[in-house]
Amino acid sequence: MTTTRPRTEPVEPRRPGQARQVTTDSGRVVRISGPVVSATDLPHTRLFDVVRVGIEQLLGEVIKLDGDLVVMQVFEDTTGLQVGDPVVATGEPLYAELGPGLLGGILDGTQRPLTNLSTDGNLYIARGADPPRLDRDQRWDFRPVVEVGDRVGPGDLLGSVPEGRAVEHRILVPTGITGVVTAVHPGPATVVDPVVDIDGHPVAMMRRWPLRLARPVANRLPLTVPLITGQRVLDLLFPVARGGSAIIPGGFGTGKTVLEQALAKFSNADVVVYVGCGERGNELTEVLEEFPGVTDPRTGAPLMERTVLIANTSNMPVAAREASIYSGITIAEYYRDQGYDVAMMADSTSRWGEALREVSSRLEEMPAEDGYPAYLATRLAGFYERAGAVQCLGTPERTGSVTIVGAVSPAGGDFSEPITQNSLRLAGCFWALDTALSRQRHFPAVNWLRSFSQYGLDAWFDREIGPDWSPLRRWAAAALQDEGALQEVVSLLGVEALAAEQRITLRIGQALREDLLQQSSFDDLDASCPPQRLLAMLRVVHEAGAAMRSALQQGVAITDITAASVLAELGRMRRWPPDDIDDSAIHLTRRIAEEMSSL
Numbered sequence: 001m002t003t004t005r006p007r008t009e010p011v012e013p014r015r016p017g018q019a020r021q022v023t024t025d026s027g028r029v030v031r032i033s034g035p036v037v038s039a040t041d042l043p044h045t046r047l048f049d050v051v052r053v054g055i056e057q058l059l060g061e062v063i064k065l066d067g068d069l070v071v072m073q074v075f076e077d078t079t080g081l082q083v084g085d086p087v088v089a090t091g092e093p094l095y096a097e098l099g100p101g102l103l104g105g106i107l108d109g110t111q112r113p114l115t116n117l118s119t120d121g122n123l124y125i126a127r128g129a130d131p132p133r134l135d136r137d138q139r140w141d142f143r144p145v146v147e148v149g150d151r152v153g154p155g156d157l158l159g160s161v162p163e164g165r166a167v168e169h170r171i172l173v174p175t176g177i178t179g180v181v182t183a184v185h186p187g188p189a190t191v192v193d194p195v196v197d198i199d200g201h202p203v204a205m206m207r208r209w210p211l212r213l214a215r216p217v218a219n220r221l222p223l224t225v226p227l228i229t230g231q232r233v234l235d236l237l238f239p240v241a242r243g244g245s246a247i248i249p250g251g252f253g254t255g256k257t258v259l260e261q262a263l264a265k266f267s268n269a270d271v272v273v274y275v276g277c278g279e280r281g282n283e284l285t286e287v288l289e290e291f292p293g294v295t296d297p298r299t300g301a302p303l304m305e306r307t308v309l310i311a312n313t314s315n316m317p318v319a320a321r322e323a324s325i326y327s328g329i330t331i332a333e334y335y336r337d338q339g340y341d342v343a344m345m346a347d348s349t350s351r352w353g354e355a356l357r358e359v360s361s362r363l364e365e366m367p368a369e370d371g372y373p374a375y376l377a378t379r380l381a382g383f384y385e386r387a388g389a390v391q392c393l394g395t396p397e398r399t400g401s402v403t404i405v406g407a408v409s410p411a412g413g414d415f416s417e418p419i420t421q422n423s424l425r426l427a428g429c430f431w432a433l434d435t436a437l438s439r440q441r442h443f444p445a446v447n448w449l450r451s452f453s454q455y456g457l458d459a460w461f462d463r464e465i466g467p468d469w470s471p472l473r474r475w476a477a478a479a480l481q482d483e484g485a486l487q488e489v490v491s492l493l494g495v496e497a498l499a500a501e502q503r504i505t506l507r508i509g510q511a512l513r514e515d516l517l518q519q520s521s522f523d524d525l526d527a528s529c530p531p532q533r534l535l536a537m538l539r540v541v542h543e544a545g546a547a548m549r550s551a552l553q554q555g556v557a558i559t560d561i562t563a564a565s566v567l568a569e570l571g572r573m574r575r576w577p578p579d580d581i582d583d584s585a586i587h588l589t590r591r592i593a594e595e596m597s598s599l
């Protein structure tokens with residue numbers, strides 16, 4: 001066994017174009033304004049260096065250099081901090097520790113493991129605590145795929161360890177290392193033990209990566225495959241691509257959190273990173289209590305085995321909230337690089353924006369729209385641009401993706417505010433939640449007339465699910481649009497003002513809304529709907545429309561057609577037994593046709 005310190009971190013430059021050079025500095029606090037603290041006597045400190053502030057060594061990060069003054073945001077509560085207290089700069093930016101053991105983790109915004117769940121529903125971590133981000137004691141069974149003499153470069157697969165039942169954790173050559181394998185150490189190892197030597201240098205499983213830097217890839221790929229969400233309204237009308245991004249704007253209580261959680265549970269991602277950002281402690285406690293008991297519908301293993309939870313509740317310091325989405329996206333990219341499809345949920349990006357606003361105002365920066373800093377749009381872009389489908393670096397060839405779904409909570413449901421507007425420009429899907437729909441208990445309250453998807457995924461659905469997917473999708477979208485227009489007439493003049501043909505359109509619209517788009521997240525059988533089932537349901541509604549029109553042509557009275565009792569059966573499509581979808585659909589279609597022709 002070698003005694004050389006294992007190479008646990010990438011040897012990539014500290015910042016692009018600069019050689020790594022770590023200099024620690026010690027200074028003194030001169031000003032404290034909430035989470036923003038200024039210090040002097042830190043001559044070697046650079047922007048985004050990590051600092052430890054005060055006697056309790058609170059974790060912080062340099063965000064501004066102003067002459068001799070070094071301004072930092074502190075990720076922990078600064079109560080009790082005094083002018084004159086010591087500040088130590090570490091000379092390094094904020095890093096994520098990446099390696100086996102991330103999945104199943106419950107972390108704070110700076111990736112510190114959170115284990116204390118208090119009785120009042122809040123999460124705590126001791127101030128100044130600086131535990132290792134990855135467990136240093138747990139041993140993982142390293143299974144190498146390289147042999148001595150192999151030549152390897154960045155991103156090449158060295159071996160893997162089983163991480164839970166759902167994911168094989170692939171250990172890759174760190175960025176910046178190219179050489180020949182000179183030793184291989186199979187078997188149990190901690191994340192810092194050497195598992196392979198490259199040119200005589202030990203390489204461990206753990207990597208460190210600066211949070212604010214996107215991880216490198218070989219190529220970005222076009223977005224052609226959907227992330228199946230299991231939510232009918234989304235998969236049918238506004239599908240998101242794997243590697244794409246979506247935002248869920250919605251007023252208070254419109255169902256953002258329930259939808260984000262449904263996506264975390266049921267979307268067909270390999271790995272889920274869920275960032276609870278600035279939400280109420282009890283909402284996150286629900287997640288923390290519920291997720292460990294949920295079974296992953298794809299693997300049968302506990303959902304947590306493919307999930308990382310990052311929690312920054314509203315009672316936690318705002319600066320850590322700002323860091324939390326970078327911790328989340330860095331972990332997401334790390335699994336993407338292994339060849340996995342990762343979904344990252346951020347709930348809510350508005351709270352993240354508010355953290356930016358608070359820090360900016362304490363820096364006394366010139367406020368832009370609604371008090372947000374002028375760099376809000378750039379920061380949001382920097383986040384959403386880290387979504388993508390990619391060809392990963394290294395061999396064997398593999399692809400991976402990170403899909404981002406960000407909830408937005410505009411005050412008063414006003415979508416014209418800056419976070420919604422800036423996010424709208426960046427995201428490929430806009431899933432607008434509607435207060436009126438949520439009041440009517442129509443869930444998910446996605447407004448089908450205001451929402452959109454920019455991803456062209458029809459070809460995939462037609463090929464993989466059924467060739468009639470895209471024609472039926474267009475038919476449903478048009479029918480909903482037509483029904484919306486007719487509803488306006490009805491609200492002014494009453495239903496009798498409509499022609500019989502239009503009243504059929506109204507009835508079809510109702511079936512689409514109530515029997516197809518509505519889906520309760522709390523109904524075990526219906527919480528998630530595979531696309532095959534969705535297509536079967538859609539075909540039945542389409543056929544029901546055709547049967548109604550043909551009855552009308554036969555001279556049946558419109559009131560008899562729309563009141564036909566068999567139409568109530570459409571509401572029971574969501575109860576079809578999962579292994580009997582096709583037969584149930586054929587049976588119901590036949591019954592509707594028979595009843596309509598017997599009228």
Ligand SMILES: Nc1ncnc2c1ncn2[C@@H]1O[C@H](COP(=O)(O)OP(=O)(O)OP(=O)(O)O)[C@@H](O)[C@H]1O
Nearest residue numbers: 251252253254255256257258443444519520521522
């Ligand atoms: N898909 C759904 N199925 C069934 N009920 C739902 C669904 N979505 C939302 N609800 C109902 O709406 C309530 C509010 O949802 P949720 O907490 O997700 O709203 P929110 O938009 O996140 O609220 P806030 O603005 O407080 O963050 C839920 O408690 C639930 O009763």
